[in-house]
Amino acid sequence: MNIEEYDETPRGHPTDEYEWDDVLSGPSAETLHDQATAQPHAMVLSSERTPLIRKALSFSNTSRTGVALLPHNIDATVQQTATQPTRPPLRHKPSSASAKVTPHNYGGKSTYGQTLFNSIAILLGIGMLSEPLAYAYAGWGGGTILIVFYGFITCYTAKILAHIILDDPRLRSYADIGRKAFGPMSTPLTSTLFCLELFALSPIDLVAASRLIPTVFMPLSLLSYASMIGIISTLSIIAVIFIDGLSKKEAPGSLWSPAETQMGIESLGGLGIAFGLFMAGFSGHAVIPSLARDMVDPQQFDHMINWAFAIATFIYALIGSAGYLMFGINVSDEVSRDLLQTPGYNPFLNQAALWMLVISPLSKFALCTRPLNITLEIMLGLETTAPPMSPDQVDPKTQHPITPHHQRNQKAKFILTIVERVVFTFLAVGVSILVPEFSAVMAFLGSFSAFMLCVIGPVCAKSALAGRWGFWDAILLIVAVVMAVWGTCAAFWSS
Template sequence: MFCLELFAVTVILVTLYGDSIHALIPTHSVNTYKLWILVVLIPTVFLPLSLLSYTSILGIVSTLLLVVVIFYDGFSKATAPGSLLDHAPTNVGVQDLNKLGIAFGLFMAGFSGHPVIPSLARDMIDPTQFDSMINWAFGIATVIYMAIGSAGYLMFGDGVHDEISVDLLVTPGFSPFINKVCLWLLVISPISKFGLNSQPLNTTIDILLGIDHSSMSSPEELAAKPNDMSTIAPHGRALLLKKGVAVVQRISLTCLSVFVSISIPEFSSMMAFLGSFSAFMLAIVGPVAAKVTVERRCGVFDAFVMLAGVVMAIWGTAAAFWSAS
């Protein structure tokens, strides 16, 4: 499930890139842009995590700029659509059960990407700071999600697109220059994050294929033994063969991500699938089930959380497949 989650993230990044650049330059089709990006994505999967972490700064900058642009546009426009002063029609109640299921997945998708965490811990200069880092990261992300989600729905109501960046570009009355700069950053952001998100998946596949024997240690163990080598690297023909297989595997996986993005172009459906099928099970049901197993007892609250998680996961997954079909 970890591997499937990471693969879904890479597909979503390709979809986000394709939709964003097509909104800026509609000369070619979205699928054409997705195929062209292979030229850029393939080299990034061979870069070390220490270098990819610096390129991901572009993603942070683009996200923060998007928040600023959304609120600037919302307060600078006096009338709907696209105004926070005169918000678009919204609904408090549930209008569509299928969309409610998708909403479950979209909500949880922002808290996915768990398989990246071990790689982040292993590459930290001081792994003992991991707990503090991850708490800050999820806290800041939650605030940003709430800000963008609330502002986007108030500005565009039920007609909001899968990506609010598209609404910012096609809605009249906004500053075209500022919004285009923001959208270009959203084009670059998925490219900068692709290698970072695919590296743990590539490493896992390498281990399964027997071409990488890296061990997974806790942050505390890594801090205590920073130079520990648990395996001896192969030499000669064996080394060349393993390197060749690793290259083919990384290129194939990148091409597969693009192919799936072309086959399932709906951004919201992929996000809902990621959140429903993966994040609910890995972030809610799994940890509570582990707690119940260790303690050998299941309280009322634990049972409620697991039951709600399972229902939302099944509901959201079914809704995602239904909307994509």
Template sequence: MSSLPVNINYGSPASFRSALESYRRSRYLMANFIEERQRDSPPSHRSDPEACINPVDLEDALSDGAHTPSSSRSSSSEDGMMDNLRWDEDVIITPTQNLDSYQWNAPAVAPTEPLALGIPQERTPLIRKANSLSIPRTKKGYGSIEDKKKSKIRTKPPPKIRPLEPTQKVQEIAPVTHRPAGRSTFGQTLFNAIATLLGIGMLSEPLAFSYAGWGCGTLLLISYAWVTCRTAKILARFITTDPAIRTYADIGRKAFGKKSMPFISTLFCLELFTVTVALVTLYGDSLETIAPAYPSNVYKILGLIVLIPTVFLPLSWLSVASMLGIFSSILLIAVILIDGLSKKTAPGSIWDPQHTDFGIASFPKLGVSFGLFMAGFSGHVAVPGLARDMIDPTQFDQMIDTAYLIATTLYGVIGVAGYCMFGNGISEEFSQDLFSTPGYNELLNKIALYALIITPMTKFGLTSHPMNTILEHTLGLDPHTNHRTHGYEEQVRCQTSFKRVGSIIQRILMTFLAVAVSIALPEFSSMVGILGSLFSFLLCVIGPIGAKIAVEKSFTKMDILVLLIGVAMASWGTFSVWYTQ
């Protein structure tokens, strides 16, 4: 009889550490959403989820028995602290190390006659269950006559299996795999989902209401929340029904083929680069509000001193630092409510609201509001990681419904409060209005603004990491690429050094480019509008529904309606952003 599990109180240190580890794991999975697929073979080449046997390694193992499947984590991982966290990917088995480097915990079984392969003194490197042709040894003189007859029938020598040819496909043999189980509870996954949704788009909600008006703005907020929640469930269904799918990129590969991968990678890079530009703009504008002695462009350039080192930090540090973004979001919500309720007269008072409109301001501004509202729901890249890391994936739909309900409520509170407090004259970042309006608690507002300054710095490295990884792989600068030296250690060492130098230069140049674009396009609302209108619609609406139709070979009227409206709004919103410049 097994003992009952130990109950852990939600307020205990163990519960906090578990929640922290779950958050770090979700950030890590999101940051590596395409990195592992850039380095590994595509799922279409696998007959079993997440693992396969390389034909070259298998041939080596058949010849000398020196190789066997082992842990995929190499000792040269860029982040040594990841091993202490015991990420789920650590249990994925790939053929990279020797037998002595990995301990197999196989259950004890009765000795059986192994399946002969027809090769003298041959050992198979595959760990697999006993074949149905393998039978226990029987002693002579025991058993009935019928048993002996059956034994003679069962002990017929099996057909010889010829060795695997080098050109044979991997699917012809049984791969070794250990599908990792999720480790995050319902509450931890809910926290990670809310943390993913609450991003920089939150700051543009009041401005979006001022462009769309009360009527259309409320309709857009609710409809976008419903559509993106539905598409998040579609992505999660891909993960739970096909164990070979691990990332958003795998879903695109399965739905649209391998030829779609360059487009998906380019789309990911452009989206992440747009986010980095918006983070630089937010940092510079917030610092200019606190210290107006210098323009924001000067602060953006000086910020390179802090931003460049963050692109080289390990993911374990960046994931913890990104938690400041959650606390700053909560703090900002609290500050806007305290300021709005504490002040009784306009401007900046909820009790005495400024002039607002029920209808739209203009059609171009309405198009911009499409992107501003949609940017708040652009977290679908993290959905596959959240679904995979959940202990009970069957609860994902309930979890994501709760997460979207909470996030939409918070967006509505911020949008309604900000629009009432500052009306149609609200700034692109309403945090600037909080600091410039007299009558508020200056200390409280300064704390909120300092949080908005620190948050972009902590999120910059984590956001740019997947983009840098894709670029390094495309340019051939990935320093962790495996080499078969065959005696050319010195040459490989020089190549690795060259790749490391190239990787450093590439990351520095991308940081400079993000700052340069932020200086050239200083409007925060424009960056958020492009992020929402172009990338969020493609990745959160058009992509998931298109993948569903491509895989299932069927569609509903609702699928077509949402797809057509999504394409129309994405086109209208993107054009409006450039038109209003």
């Protein structure tokens, strides 16, 4: 074997090369192989650099003059060295793109914009018309601080829920998050709380029931178009409020001649009620897991939800301040009632606002009831929490053929799912007819469940899964518990 065959072999790092320039001269490299074969202990010129002389070779015999003696089996050594890489492979620094963790593919079909419309539609309309009353209880200072504070913390806790459910593809709903964080014993409590909250948003009129039944079977990507209708109706209500306020020159109900307002709080009990009224506007967290899972690119959820809560906070502050200026401390629990009862407004605009109030809840009925339907179907055994696997995740060795019994079972589940969603729709209609003051009853539950689902639950779940409490999370938990107890007691006293 000739040494010249390895002249083009990449050299090692300069720190790995031996500097033998001061060693005595010896035979040339051309005769190195022959001399080593004939005389195993022949001396080698150390100034001849070759990639074959590496740290991997063990030179056991070295003369006092610095001349290294080659080992006896140089042929085997040369052969072994030639087949080895001249230096260890380079470790490339991973790029930012490769360092990102690819989320699980949930088969989501909603784009960034569609999820944004759904998120805004969920937030708007939930207690939107009671914001002026919340300002009347808390005053200008307290109301402004509370609405900004609630917008910030609920956006933070919404991200917590999204991160938890996206990290585990087995999770489907808010109840699944509670079961993972706190164990199976928490499932009945979390399911009951968020089912009551969502069911409180569902009561509708009988005429609309038949039209809403098909919407409960639509995917979230299609429901985003209905959400756009709800957002347009909400913006129309805002426009009517400002047009009425600017068209009327004298109080009450005029933006040119504001009603009596106050900077501070009305009373401690009123402040507690304001806690619940402001928080009710941001209590859409029960739907957050469904929205996050249905995104085409879940990594954009944080950016999307920032915009959703920023827009909702701005609109709530706008409606609250406008209604408070127009009607002051005498504002009703719904500003729309004041618009209809105050003379001097354009009747056509008020009728249009009334129809917008009807369209807004109808447009998001299916969106609000989606997580509730999922929870009921899981409890009834109609759907499992395991996500569907992609074709590359299916092992052909463990795959079994579909039997006729399995097909019949799937058809039965499909039929029962249809029955469950239709029955639930008519149940919501029945509640709205038999219990007309159901919204008043849910005002208390909203004050309690909103804090539990939107702040206390997500923060506790994050800390339970992390195994430790962060400083700001602990502070946030204490503040939320105090506000929840305060608001609940105030709701009892006011009733």
